[in-house]
Amino acid sequence: MSIQSFDLIFNCSVAKALPAGTILDNSGDIPDKIYLIVKGVMRSYVRLESGKEVTKSLFTPMTIIASFEALLNKTPSESTYECLTDSEIYVLDFTKFKELYKSNTEILGFYAKFLEALVCEKDKKYIEVLTMNATERYLNLRKIIPNIDNLIPQYQIAKFLSITPVQLSRVRGKL
Numbered sequence: 323m324s325i326q327s328f329d330l331i332f333n334c335s336v337a338k339a340l341p342a343g344t345i346l347d348n349s350g351d352i353p354d355k356i357y358l359i360v361k362g363v364m365r366s367y368v369r370l371e372s373g374k375e376v377t378k379s380l381f382t383p384m385t386i387i388a389s390f391e392a393l394l395n396k397t398p399s400e401s402t403y404e405c406l407t408d409s410e411i412y413v414l415d416f417t418k419f420k421e422l423y424k425s426n427t428e429i430l431g432f433y434a435k436f437l438e439a440l441v442c443e444k445d446k447k448y449i450e451v452l453t454m455n456a457t458e459r460y461l462n463l464r465k466i467i468p469n470i471d472n473l474i475p476q477y478q479i480a481k482f483l484s485i486t487p488v489q490l491s492r493v494r495g496k497l
Contacts, residue, residue, distance in 0.1 A: 327428040334422065335412040346403040346411075347389055353399055355413050356388045362409025363473050365482070366401045377481040379447075380406075380474075382467055386436060388416070406474045456485045457493050 389399035423430040480490040
């Protein structure tokens, strides 16, 4: 993407510093923003009827996040997006972004590549959950985010891995 096209996006963005615990989008909200993480770790999660939280994804710097299904369909999000650490982000209004990609083929191309990567990532995660045990998923997470154990609490890592903190302790003990 050219600097001119990048500047168009950048000029429609707002930089924000957020403390840990900040909710970007809440379950039930109809989102209208896209976020780029510059610093920090965030997660998306769903809350089951039992009240249990299930972490869907962890996000690190230089990741674009949003509740895309809700954003595209203008429906309430099923997920909540939360800062797990103090974070710095850029916030982009999705309506303004749509105006940009409708009039700029470079931005449209960037958006298409991003959506392709998102589809591939979701497929990869689905296969990982189906085929890997807890130890393999933990090692894979550490490969993706090498210092994850120093960034967020053990119970958050366990939630992401769909195991209990006790199970995570056992996995770590075996390693």
